Amino acid sequence: MDFSFSKDQEQLRKAVREFVEAEVAPFAAKWDEEDICPVDVFKKMGQLGFAGVFVPMEYGGAGLGYTERAIVLEEIARHSAGLAMFLMTHHLGVAAILHFGSEDQKKKYLPDLASGQKIGALAVTEPTGGSDLSGHQSTGEQVEGYWVLNGRKCFASNSHVAQVTVVTVKTGTDQKGRPALSAFIIESDNPGLTSGRKENKLGLRVSTMGDLVINNCKVGEDSILGGEGKGQRVALGIISEVGRAGMSAISLGILRGCLEEMVKFAKERKLYGKPISALQAIQFSIAETRIDYEAARLLTYNALTLKDTNQRCDVDLAMAKYFSTEAVIRAAKRNIENMGGYGVINDYSAGRFMRDGLAGLPSAGASNIMKVIVAAATLA
Amino acid sequence: MKALKMVVCIKPVPSPDQYHHVSIDPKTKSLIREGIPTIINPLDKNALEAALQIRDKYGGEVSVISMAPPAAEENLREALAMGADRAFLISDRAFAGSDTLATSMVLASAVKKIGPADLILTGNESADGGTSQVSAQLGEWLGYPHLMHSCGIEVLDGGDSLRVETHRDQARVVYIMKMPGVVSVIRSINKPRFTSLMGVISSRNKPLDTLSSLDLLLDKAFLGLEGSPTKPGDIYQPDLTRRCVPLEGSTDDVALALIQKLRAAGLQL
């Protein structure tokens, strides 16, 4: 069991870190405060291969795996979890097309998505529920050789910036009478797809989230992704793996941020004539955060190793997502507490870490759903 | 336009955020550098970027060389990941203790060994003790014209000469320099590109070779510590600390108090 990263992965991490420290870290607080979605930075990341980390080179990607994707997301999230979320939700659209698309669809969409020239998205959640896909109200009707889609998506990430959006709609019922969903690729220049309200989020603010209005949206036959009736597979397949993996990696970044800030503050802040790092209570909270970070790291990268070697990983990813996202809340709280009054001042990143952590909890499946999945697998 | 063969000399230096870890061995009076992570000297990255931009525009080849201990292989890989075509580590115990004259002698020999070069680029100075001497001395050992403080380079005449813009103390001076030549660059010349994921992956397959003293034609009289005219003596850490008396109060109170202090120091206010 070798738990170390390869030399290439270390070099990759270093390269991403250099970019993040120069182009992301100095602006993270401002983006969060002013609710800015820096599309220009996304384009720069695209040029460096971040937008298509796991896309094969033949489609214009970097040809790497999900482990490398996690390294990229972790490094970005260390300073701006919101920007990492922007990138990771783009990856959901990319992965959907990569894993379920026809050769033509892959050739058509992946190069622009992988290079960051186009932003992707995967919109599944509806007002009737995210965890419960059977409640889908959006519909798709086949009319004379094309499809007409109608409905509404909410809490859709990249709703206002994506050029290529994968949506799921109800296109029929299966043998058991349950709704059958199909996934469709819609481009932003399609007049039938518009963005509605933009949400004002508690955290992960850089990542735009809002409503999508699908109104008599006409798309061709060649827009169906993965085949008719396969929408549930597409949605769950991508969210449960690429989504959970993404949230875990982002959480690692925030955890590291909490840990590093805690250590820095503890060494600088003097009380009772000494740095507070001399106080056991502070030491314990740092130890707890460190342990949380290391455990989250191991769960995450172990799950990703399984994914990259094509082994079953959905349960491991559920465990990693659950643990990492919840650990962020614990660590962020410790960080704020250690900083005393400073912890609640927005000039410091402590508050943003907590808000970003909270905003990450419901993504890619709520904690309770993760527990349902892990219990089911464990009790089987 | 003929394709230019360029060589960029890079130096691994301790990462500046690690300077507080640099300590002095009280017994040997020398610096303890082991275990401190290194980065490519920032100005050498500007030099590499300049070479890459020329290659991107006109074609050619960019080689990076570094006279350094074996750990510098990682820095050379970084340079390859940034876009260089091939790399050479010039490493040998015999080079230890080299001052700038000895170092530039070895670099010159390496440049000659790896093939004819049209343009040799390097940063004006290194971040860890920048003497800013190597580029000029390298030019002298090679017998090539050389220029420092460059903030702009343009290839002219189908690749036979360069237009080199430089920053002097009171003027910007533009030269035309015949190639082959050596140019050292300053920060404002460009903004080094970030390394892409693709760059990291492709760097695996690019050639990285080691050259030792056995591979090079060296002037033994100027080799290593023995052959370096300058020799290191004692090292110490200066104590620059002061009293640090706090001045407190409202903004306006503090400003008033400062004005008083300035008057007391002799200013007519």
Next chain:
Amino acid sequence: MMDNKDSLWVVVETIRGGFQKVALEMLSQARKLAQRLQELNGVRPGVWAVVTGSHPPEDEAMYRYGADGIILVAHPSLEEHRTDLHATVLADLIREKEPQVVLFGATAWGSEVAPTVAARVKTGLAAHCVDLQINEQGNLVQLVPAFGGKVLGEILCPLHRPQMASVRPGVFRAVAGEPEGKGIKLAVRPDIARNEDSIQVVEVRQKDAVGKPLEEAEVVLAGGWGVGSKENWLLLEELGNLLGAAVGCTRPALDEGWAQGEDTMIGISGKTVRPKVYLGFGISGATHHVVGMSDSGLVISINTNPAADIFQFSDIKVVADAGSIIKSLVDQLKLKSH
């Protein structure tokens, strides 16, 4: 004493008809070194100012500040910016006259000519020295900073001659005194080969000098990242005018586009200042900056971070927002003048 061999040379950089004043600082120090050598060996080596150029000036100030003699090296090709040719003639002259020490001011010109000469003559050169002394053996000891100034190291050139060193402007003090003798002038006309045309100067654009040079100001205001904005920086410059102070910067303020230019940067790779009063605004106190102002008289630092490194090196500590303090100072000073 006036035998050229084993003399101490200070190379004088000519600029636009005049010369760089750092030469006077170097001459003052060379005079001290000559005196020390006299104490050790009983023989006082001559101190020579060596001036190269197309019309090298002979300035009597050089005698007052320490030169026993001046060597004027004139040639029409010795255009100010042809550092290669200056180096050629200096190297030839060194081989002929065999001085024991050759000093340069570490200006852009000196930083280029010195290593070229050292390589031609195959001797040792220590760059950016912060001190020069003579040791018991009569050798030059050069003190150089490393790691951003965290560490100071001694450099010696025991076996090779001449011992060469470059020193940044502002490190030594120019001290005028009574010249030792009458002052001797030697004119040299070197041979420069016809085909030295691998380098040509094609354009010279003078930079506009802005305000009082930092090295000469009695009061220096230094601004860093904590100044916060261009608006605040302009206020800082206004404060400079009100106080009659020069305004310098650190790298972050330069990168933000607030500061005037690279030549107003204070620190190990910029200017060394030793004003009567130094006021630092929003500067964190990285060693490479501190080394450039550590010899200042009164050091007052203003920074919002109570743990900023700069405070250890300051006489007075103010934990406050730089911008607010600058504004208040400007307002108060304007009030007083009414």
